[in-house]
Structure formats: C-alpha cells, structure tokens
Amino acid sequence: MNEKKINLTLKIWRQVSPKSPGNFSEYKIAVSPDSSFLEMLDEINNDLESRSLEPIAFESDCREGICGTCGLVINGEPHGPLRKIATCQLHMRNFKDGDTIYVEPFRAKAFPLVKDLIVDRSAMDRIMEAGGFISVNTGSIPDANAIQVPKDIASEAMDAASCIGCGACVASCKNASAMLFVSAKVSQFALLPQGQTERYNRVEAMVKKMDELGFGACSNTYACEAECPKGISVKNIARMNREYFMAKVKSDNVEV
Amino acid sequence: MGWLSRALNSSIGKKFVMALTGICLILFLVIHLINNLTLFAGPELFNSVVKGLDGIKPLIRVIEVILALIFIFHIYEGVRLWWENKKARPVNYTVNGSSKNSDIFSRTMIWTGSIVFIFLVIHLRTLWVTFNFDPTVHEGHRYYDAVVSAFQSPVYSLFYVVAVVILGFHLNHGFQSAFQTFGWNHKKYFPFIQKLGMIYSTLTALAFASIPIYFLFFFGGK
The missing domain is CATH 3.10.20.30 (Beta-grasp domain)
Structure with missing residues (x-):
C-alpha cells in the first residue's frame, strides 16, 4: 500500500x-x-x-x-x-x-463527564423509564390489517423511531435541551394505535423527568435537527408540544 | 390549580408563555405601526387620531395595563429561560460550531430583546410620557410637534433606527418560533408561516425606521 x-x-x-x-x-x-x-x-x-x-x-x-x-x-x-x-x-x-x-466531549449538565471524551448519558435512559414504553399487553403478533395504520403515519412513526439516542441534539443545542430526543420518543408512540392508552401520561411524565434532570428548554434554533445523525425532524418537537398541551387539558393528573 | 402553575413552569409551559405573549406583542406592533403611519399624512390626521384615543382614555388605560403585563411576562420568562438554559451547560465548548447549524437570529434573542427593552424604556420616556403628561403637548393636542421635536435629535433618531432594525431581527425568529412552540408545524402551513414572519419582520422594521428618517432627513416633508 x-x-x-x-x-x-x-x-x-x-x-x-x-x-x-x-x-x-x-x-x-x-x-x-x-x-x-x-x-x-x-x-x-x-x-x-x-x-x-x-x-x-x-x-x-x-x-x-x-x-x-x-x-x-x-x-x-x-x-x-x-x-x-x-x-x-x-x-x-x-x-x-x-x-x-x-x-x-458532549457538554451538558445532564451529561456529567466520566473521563476524557466519555460522558454519562444515562439521563436519557431515566427519561425513557419515565414513560417511553407501552405497558399494555400487546399479545402475540396480530393478524395482518387487524390494526390498521395508514402508510404515511407508519412512516412518520418509523422516522421518529429511527432516533438512536446518541445525545447529539443535547450536545448541539445552545441550551443543552433534550427536546428532539424526547419528542422523537413521544412521537413514535403517539402516532400509533398501541401508544394511545398511555398517551397523555407518557408525555407528562417524560417532560417532567426531562426538566428534573437539568436539560434546558427549546429555543427553536433547530441546531438539533441539523446535527442529528438520523435527521429527526423538529416537527416532532411541535408534536410533543401539542401532546403536552392536550395532556394538560385532558388528563386526570393533577399532581404532575 | 397547582397542576396549571406546574404546567406553565415546565420547559414547554415557559415556552408557551413566551410564544403567547410574543404573538400579542406582534399584534400590538401592527396596530402601533398603523397609528404611526398617519404621521406621513401630516399633523391634522395624526393629531386627530391621538386626540381620538385620548377621548377613550379609561379604555386605553386598561389596554395599557394589559399590554404592560404582557411585556412583563414576556421579559420575565425570556430572562428566566435564558438564565436556566445557560445553567444547563455549565462548561462551554472551546470551539463553538453553532454558526454551522443554526441562524444567528435564533441564538441572539436575549441580546436583541435586551436592546429592544432599553429602547422601549427610552421610547416611553421621550414619547409616551410627553404625550400623556406634558401640558403643552397634551392640553394643546400638539402631538405631531412633539414627534417632530423628538426626531430633531440625530442621536435619538439614529438609536430609533438601529433599535427597530434589531427589533426586526428579534421578530424574524420570534414569529415562526411562536408557531413552532404552539405545535403548529404542519407541512402545508409552516413554510407559509416562515415566509410571513420574514415579510412581517422586514416590513415592520422598515416602516418604523422610515419615520425618524422622514423627520430627520426630509424634515417631515417640509
């Protein structure tokens, strides 16, 4: 060579x-x-x-x-x-x-530095534990077309679900905000039928946890979308905001 | 109502207050600008418009208090968000790459907003206080003359022009950002909202700036 x-x-x-x-x-x-x-x-x-x-x-x-x-x-x-x-x-x-x-290394209060270029990103796991899941029994694989999901909605959910949780959105945001990550996770469930049961509890719990962990708020600079390795759209942040407002209006949670 | 205050103090809630008050201020600027543009029609029309507003003073006072509250909430939340967001990154990057992934208007809202705030205080002192409490201006309804004398100062006129251009920068981001915060980012409408915001902020800045330029350099058309 x-x-x-x-x-x-x-x-x-x-x-x-x-x-x-x-x-x-x-x-x-x-x-x-x-x-x-x-x-x-x-x-x-x-x-x-x-x-x-x-x-x-x-x-x-x-x-x-x-x-x-x-x-x-x-x-x-x-x-x-x-x-x-x-x-x-x-x-x-x-x-x-x-x-x-x-x-x-990624710099954020919520990502404490461990050594050299390694930071602890487990704060993102804490957010997932707060609501990034479906706890209803989904049973075995449903028959084809038993649960109907339009192709464009399925694609949008898949686009959101392509988030790999790397934390680049937090690292690029001038406010070290995790909104793009959290909104992608909220969106992938909110768009699909299986996610409806816990829809409002989920967004409330995940946003609350995100705030507690010391991530900043969103300034809509859209730096996160530009730096995201998977090209997650800031449309998801808009969707999370909508979900959050609807949750605040409709959910029974008075203590969250 | 604990849930409501907790909701409004969440990261999304604070942004919602920012966006809502921001939209109110955007609408206020439209009305303010329309009023101001009557200056170009000469003293008679302008004086009669202000006199007309003076005739419904109790209502105007109520609106002024509401407007002041909107300003206070917008400024309070803005400063608070800026401070809390700064704390979310205690150690800064050595190399700042933000110019490669975001536009400058979105990153400088606290600074453009601060300059607009300083302008607002001076602007209230020079024009609002004069209009309301200066006996010769107020009793004699000589509002147009007060504007002419204020803009005779090149320093004030220049500051006014610079401040409204910076206000334009602030609005350029603020307009579309408010709709994104409300969650109104839709494939069909958001590109239109972004364009509308650009046009609105440019026109607002240019139209406001035209007033001191008209009086300083063209002597109010005389």
Whole structure:
C-alpha cells in the first residue's frame, strides 16, 4: 500500500476524572484519508499504549452508525462537519492536509463527564423509564390489517423511531435541551394505535423527568435537527408540544 | 390549580408563555405601526387620531395595563429561560460550531430583546410620557410637534433606527418560533408561516425606521 497520508494536528480533551480539571492535549498524526475518525483515534491509542501512556478514553460500539454510542464534538459540531452521520461514519478524507481538529466531549449538565471524551448519558435512559414504553399487553403478533395504520403515519412513526439516542441534539443545542430526543420518543408512540392508552401520561411524565434532570428548554434554533445523525425532524418537537398541551387539558393528573 | 402553575413552569409551559405573549406583542406592533403611519399624512390626521384615543382614555388605560403585563411576562420568562438554559451547560465548548447549524437570529434573542427593552424604556420616556403628561403637548393636542421635536435629535433618531432594525431581527425568529412552540408545524402551513414572519419582520422594521428618517432627513416633508 502506497497511499498518500494527510497530516493533522489534533487537540483532544483529556480529563482524568469527573472532578479533576481537564485540558487539550495535542497529537500530531499522519493518517490515511480512508481511515474513519475512530480508527484514527485507535491509531493514536495504539501509539500511546506502546509508549506506556494512558490511552484516550472514548466510546464506540457498532461503528456503523446504528447504536448511538459514539459521539464526539468535532470542531464544535457533534458527529463532525458532515450531516446525517454518526462520528464512526466520518472519514478523514473530509479533512484537509494540515488541518487542526478540536475534539471535545458532549457538554451538558445532564451529561456529567466520566473521563476524557466519555460522558454519562444515562439521563436519557431515566427519561425513557419515565414513560417511553407501552405497558399494555400487546399479545402475540396480530393478524395482518387487524390494526390498521395508514402508510404515511407508519412512516412518520418509523422516522421518529429511527432516533438512536446518541445525545447529539443535547450536545448541539445552545441550551443543552433534550427536546428532539424526547419528542422523537413521544412521537413514535403517539402516532400509533398501541401508544394511545398511555398517551397523555407518557408525555407528562417524560417532560417532567426531562426538566428534573437539568436539560434546558427549546429555543427553536433547530441546531438539533441539523446535527442529528438520523435527521429527526423538529416537527416532532411541535408534536410533543401539542401532546403536552392536550395532556394538560385532558388528563386526570393533577399532581404532575 | 397547582397542576396549571406546574404546567406553565415546565420547559414547554415557559415556552408557551413566551410564544403567547410574543404573538400579542406582534399584534400590538401592527396596530402601533398603523397609528404611526398617519404621521406621513401630516399633523391634522395624526393629531386627530391621538386626540381620538385620548377621548377613550379609561379604555386605553386598561389596554395599557394589559399590554404592560404582557411585556412583563414576556421579559420575565425570556430572562428566566435564558438564565436556566445557560445553567444547563455549565462548561462551554472551546470551539463553538453553532454558526454551522443554526441562524444567528435564533441564538441572539436575549441580546436583541435586551436592546429592544432599553429602547422601549427610552421610547416611553421621550414619547409616551410627553404625550400623556406634558401640558403643552397634551392640553394643546400638539402631538405631531412633539414627534417632530423628538426626531430633531440625530442621536435619538439614529438609536430609533438601529433599535427597530434589531427589533426586526428579534421578530424574524420570534414569529415562526411562536408557531413552532404552539405545535403548529404542519407541512402545508409552516413554510407559509416562515415566509410571513420574514415579510412581517422586514416590513415592520422598515416602516418604523422610515419615520425618524422622514423627520430627520426630509424634515417631515417640509
């Protein structure tokens, strides 16, 4: 292999523990343009480990853009400069020789930093536990067309359900708001017949939990939609607002 | 009514109050602008319009109190949201990529709003107080002359122009944002709402700005 490598300067956030102060460490690397962003970090880590130095802590799992585990803020943008991809799908060919790249962790009060580039995103799980489920017994697989769902509604629900819960919406929002995530989860149930039973309790409980966890409110900047690796639409936020207003008007919950 | 106050103090509830008061203020600006544009017709029409409003003073006072409350709620919720939203990200990014994923009007609402607020206070002092409490202006119904004298100051006129342009920026985001908050983001209507907001904010800013320019540079057509 005689490929032309590109030279990059990486400024990567290093922080030993949640409480200790962090700072940027500089790494110079000649990397193949065909390498993915995470493979480049692997290369740096191999080098660090070979010199008995502490490797950079970052998260990844499937490395094909469907698990939502990886998530880095690259030059100020979650998942980097390209649209509708996760960090693992970003390739170095999108950078130029001589570029300096800043890599930071997701920053939000609700996402406490664990180490280096790893943050604890379990706040999103707490929101799901509050109402992101269906607890009625759905039984076995229904007969075809027993529950009729129009194709366009099914597609809209699927679009909402394609959220991988990576947290890029929170990371990109100037208010660290989780509205896009929560609205996608509210929408996927609100659109389908199986979600109707708990419709109003769900949106009330999930919004309440979201507020408790310290996420910000929505300013409608739509940065979340731009940075979302799955292209979740802010129409879902509008739908969640509608659901919330209707829940407040119609539900029996006076203590929520 | 605990549920209602909890609902209005939730993240979505606060945005709802912002949007509702914002829409009220948008409507107020339309009425205000129509009144102001009578200035271009000369002193007779303008003075008689203001005199007419003075004739129904008790009603106007009630409307003024309601309007003041709308302003107070809009400003209170705006500052509160800004403060709470700031706290949601205690550590900022070193590289700020927000210009790549959002427009500047949406990110600067607190600042454009603050400038409009400063303008509002000065504007009330120069014109509202004069119209209501200055004996020569109020008793003699010489409202048009009061406007002419206010805009003789280039500093005030320039500030007025800058402030209404910034108000235009504020409205440009605020208009469509309010409808999104209400949940009225629909494939058919939302593109129209966005365009309408753009046209409304541009026309409002230009029309308000035309008044000091008319008086300062064209001497009110004289």
